[in-house]
Amino acid sequence: DAMVIQNPRYQVTQFGKPVTLSCSQTLNHNVMYWYQQKSSQAPKLLFHYYDKDFNNEADTPDNFQSRRPNTSFCFLDIRSPGLGDAAMYLCATSRGRAANEKLFFGSGTQLSVL
């Protein structure tokens, strides 16, 4: 049973055209994360929500925004995608923010920018 669901699996957008990626969870976890993973690289945290509290990483570009309308859903908005934003975007959840928390990852959305 899928617990963290990302849609779509593959997304193609045009240079500069806004795009939204979706994530939903059935775990009722408090924390939701968005990671960016470029080819052959480690995932990089963009931001996370603890409940409704938004936490942006210092080096996340302003081009990336996020929304969490309720516990189950979280969206990643890329306002003006550039070629360098082509990557796998991973959504993850955790019950809390303790150091030993297990993260549950979705299967990711592979974004291509033409």
Add this chain to the structure above:
Amino acid sequence: AQSVTQLDSHVSVSEGTPVLLRCNYSSSYSPSLFWYVQHPNKGLQLLLKYTSAATLVKGINGFEAEFKKSETSFHLTKPSAHMSDAAEYFCVVSESYNQGGKLIFGQGTELSVKP
């Protein structure tokens, strides 16, 4: 600041032979350490985690890792590789700070398993 170094970018083994994926960490206090696995075009799955209990940690699919503080290492092992083990493996250290936990990923080790 915490960091993690995976010593091999690629490891190749034959099916049925042991697997060793090496990881060293740097931490100013007792870390939480994890190994995650990522199969092609899939999300990450937790294999095992160390959180200051037993130093030998057993995970899923026959994997285990040993925390060695004196060597600042957390190497991942499996006695006998299976074809389905072919994947990317990430060693991860968790950084806990005022605003919540944060994962620091190693660069990953790609494991290939030959028939």
